[in-house]
Amino acid sequence: MADAILFNIAEAIILNLGSSALKEIGLLWGVKKDLRKLENTMSSVKAVLLDAEEKQLHNHQVRDWLQKLQVVVYNADNLVDEFQIEALRRRVMPGNKMRKQVCIFFSSSNQLVFRLNMSHKIKEIREALDEIKENRTFTLEDRYEEKELVSPISRETHSYVREEEVIGRDHDRKAILEYLVNVETIESVSFIAIVGIGGLGKTTLAQLVYNDDIVKKHFDLTLWVCVSDAFDLKPVIGKIIKSASNRSIDQNLELDQFQSRLREEIDGKKYFLVLDDVWNEDSTKWDSLSSLLMGGARGSRVLVTTRSEKVARVTRPFQVYHLKVLDQDKSWSLFEKQAFGQRVDIEKSDFVALGKEIVEKCKGLPLAIKSIGSILYFKTPKADWLFFKDNELAKAIQQEDNIIIPTLKLSYNHLPSYLKHCFAYCSLFPKDHKFEVQMLIKLWMAQGFIKADQNQCLEDIGYGYFLDLLWRSFFQEAEKDECGNIWSCKMHDLMHDLAILVAGTGSVLIDKDSINFDENLVHVSFPALAY
Template sequence: MAVEAAVSLVLRKLSNFLIQEAVYLYEVRDQVEWVERELKRMQCLLKDADAKQSGDERVKNWVADVRDVAYDAEDVIDTFILKIEQRRSGYAGFFKRFMRIHIELLSRRQVGNEIERIKNKIQEISASRLTFGIIDVGEGSSFKGESLRRQRQTSPLFGETEVIGFEEDIKTLVGRLIKGDSRRCVVSVVGMGGLGKTTLAIKVYNNDAVKKHFDCCAWIFVSQEYVERDLLQSIIKCFMTLTKEELEMAEKMNSVFLLTTRNREVASYADARSSPHELQLLGDEEVWKLFCKKAFLEQGIHYQQNLEKLGKEIVAKCCGLPLAIVAIGGLLSRKSTDPNEWEKVLQKISSQSVDDESRIARILALSYEDLPYRLKPYFLYFGVFPEDHEIRAKKLIQLWVAEGFVEPTGDETMEEAAEDCLEELIHRSLIQVVKRNSIGRVKSCRIHDLLHELSISKAREDKFLDVHHGNTNPLSPSKARRLAIHHATSKYTSLNRANPHLRSVLCITLDSGWLGKKQEDFLYRGFNLLRVLYLDVSNRKLPNEIGTLIHLRYLGFKVGGLTSLPSSISNLHNLETLHVEEGISIIYIPNSIWKMKQLRHVDVSYGRIINKGVWSKMVGRPSLGLDCLVNLQTLKRVEAGDWIEDCLGKLTTLKKLGVYEMHNSWQTKGLSNSLPKLDLLQSLRLHWWRTIPVFMPFSHHLHLKKMFLSGTLKKLPESYEFSPNLTKLTLASSQLMKDPMATLEKLPNLRILRLCYNSYMGKEMICSAQGFPQLKSLQVERLPELVEWRVEEGAMLRLLHLLICECSTLKRLPEGLQHVTTLEKLEVQRMPGEFNARMLENRGDDWHKIQHIPSLKIQ
């Protein structure tokens, strides 16, 4: 029940309000404290109410009343804070100060009246709960973050797709794709939702025989609402490495499409001459194997004997549907091994005699209901994103923090606590991992469309979220706290459905465009209490009105044309995240941004801090005040400036730093002096204009996992000068003359290495035996002088992926590559025809080096 989380959020806000605004509350403080105490008491009642509301409409209404009164209290607090802030910045002089005092007295009287109304409502709700027999059962269940952190560090690095029982289907579909009709055709896979169609399609798409048969392949998701242009662009992105001539050739080829759909009519319409492949339900043995893989993930195999009978009864209710099996298995993996606990789950599934589809929906709903209350808003938040949307974990976590969901414990940061919650949802099989990074953390994720429908349904029921699609009218948003717009913003604003209660607006559109004056007024003047604003638009600048949204915690844009941020942005003193994605030009950032003391993440596309102010002009240097940013964790894609020398060393909480356009000695000196003080750094990206004058050692940066260095290096540092825990390294434009492999292969934890664009200008490269003990991915790109490459036996014993791109003078594949038996994928891009000819199957001179590699891709 998201209501418990909503009450918890309001309680935290009340507590902060009583501390921070005490001077303004001397007449109403007692009333506010009373509201805080009563809401705490009600929070302890909600778990019992949650257990009873599914069978009693009156209890359901009681829970809704608790939610509404909590929302009312939040509205009063936020509106009062807004008025205080407006008056702090809007009055000067004796007369104006007198008017400010007079209006503040009126405001306190008004807030007192509002709180008195809320008190009366709370008293009514409290008295009525006795009628329904609702009792205090404490704060409810939770989960242990420490165990999750251990799981997170040991999570698999590449792929997490569960495939059991599809062997024959894969064999059949692969055969139809590579041995079927020579005409352009569509091979469809049909079946009910949750049957595993997408999982099967992924396995077929990644099949070695399929990859070798087709010159190029593309994977896209087509949701119920889509824009043809975006689909075409997604396909083109998959072919970006092809030359113009290869693209033209591809257009003339007969292509084969693999389509998954629940609707047999769609399959027939796509290709009437191709019979669809109907995916069947899993058999009993396959069902039990999949269930055990999920339910007994953390428990010894001996537990199966104790729970096997109950487990098989539970599995029988899943109707052979993989999605339901992994969902209920994920739920039980978090339960005690006491058979009584499993019996309760079985009874809930069997409580009603319904058809298969209704029972599946009930199983998925049960997985949601079983979540600890603190996790429910995290799950509901996935309804914000469009169907089949690939969600970046970093962005999702920052949004969760800004929404106020996160309650860290111990010494962990809010971002770490949020990451634990994401991992918990993954382990419960409610969320799917799409990609993990080099150290095993989630990079992007997705939610199954049936669970997506569930998240939206539950979110609307709790007035947690309202979603507006292009072809539907929005539900009445009179109390919804969040609004997601999945189409052009102008279509929604034309409905003139303003909602002063909104805390979040996210425009994640399929057809992003420009915001007109009407749309800007709608967004920046209509919602004064916003905490989160994300826009998928193309405007070149933001209006000054953005500075009136003083409650904002998250401000994000996915734009192509934004060039500047207004100075009024410094009024957003609660802002935690400023994120500008995919910019194509320099974005000018006002110097005043550094007044925003709550900033945690600044991630912009080619940001440039502009130096303004009288003091700057007098002494010729900016007064940035970066030392005030005691919470800053991310500062990425920002142009170098005097701020490096003046302030960087004071940002001791930084975890991610990215600076470009460094070109003079004092910037380098400032960097050398500052970096040793930033011992929490996890990711570092530095771009020099030309030569890197000196390389500072990073051996004491124990948290540093990722480095990207661009610029001429006079000499590659010794291996002991790098962080001992470095997992990913990229070198670009380094102009090294000495073979870098002799040094880099000694890095004990390096998993990903990219040597890019003139990073090495020598003719010979050697990977020696026992070198690169942990390396899993190696990319060698645009090394124009490389002629010979040798891999000694025993080198790179864990390598999975190798990319060779635009090394025009390289004569042949590395000698000794045949000894790297772990290699799963070799990609060769834009190499000379003679080089490619050596890899021809059975007759190329280099075929013996690669015949053991499952996947070979030549472009």
């Protein structure tokens, strides 16, 4: 689903082709006319991209067409980059110095070859674009980008639901605490599993318990490990050691050494370990880990969260806790916070009946409620709410049994295209990655995702983009520094799945199990193997 990204790239290409620096080089190299033609073709392609984006959801011909287009647009982008480098070189090395330096890099005949190559490339790209543009059996309408949806005022007043504002889980928290602290068990270390579908609030509940004072006092050591990916012994042990000692372990060490380090950390201590988001159904793997965990003092507990009952059973827990959806009242409270926040621009009472109908469709799932609430936060007339309920939401819910990915996808569909871009890029990070916000903004800048504006520096605009995504629930677990700026955040695992889905096959994170790649790969990331 590279379309939203294509739209921005096409826009940037057009902007650059029209810049005076590139026009100057075009004139100098005798390719001015070709560049202008390319600009025109690119403009007519761009005009239909937003429509294609919507249509491709239900039409695989449009999807294929967009994929072909993507290759050529990226080539055009590279071409413009080459021109820009040349323009930059001219700026930093003007006059004689420039001439001298260029002579060193390129002999005069090479320069000629270089120009010729460039002129061929422009022609090739333009022809390819023309061919793809014409070669379609479906119709696409010209559309222009929606204006920025978030007004500066709403940015200031909107309060997203913070972690400490967990709604309606007091009973669950107490029940889990009871198992952790008061229930007697035979084994020294015993297991509890929280089971429920994605987006239900398992991790949130585990966090509530983990941070509870009773737990802090009761256990000698508390450890948090997000398992998420493949359940291999070494990485899991590595993460437990890291949580205990706050230091990474050298991944080149043998498994034996991992095991003895783990024993050093936990043996003899009454510990509480959370293994969040476990997917492993292989009992042999689990048994190897659990035998290592047995060295803890009597009363130690391991809390596992998982989407699958089968996974829970593999851990042989003394208690399986089935987390329930939020009831209607709790769902409404969460929705109210998300959809209305501190808004003063609408009369809330007018929206209650309609809002309640919408909440009902979220089936008590906090993640769905949050993300639908965030969409509606940006809609003002009641007619827009009604349209959303009867059309988009109704369609999304029909699509699959599991409502969560379709509802999250709705939030994505509602993003302005420059934010779609930034969000999809996050698929290149591993699951449960802790994003450093400033670093992420720099990466967005490097990719050219951030639209310049005369009044603000790119970093500030990027931070605005980040806040938009956070408020719309694409990020969570935001941590602030002492000045109140958010410096880090995470992404829910289902949001990460959505990012992968929308980024398409052109972006890939390579891990040891990756085997097949798309020939038109554009973004690749290699996560470090440190635990």
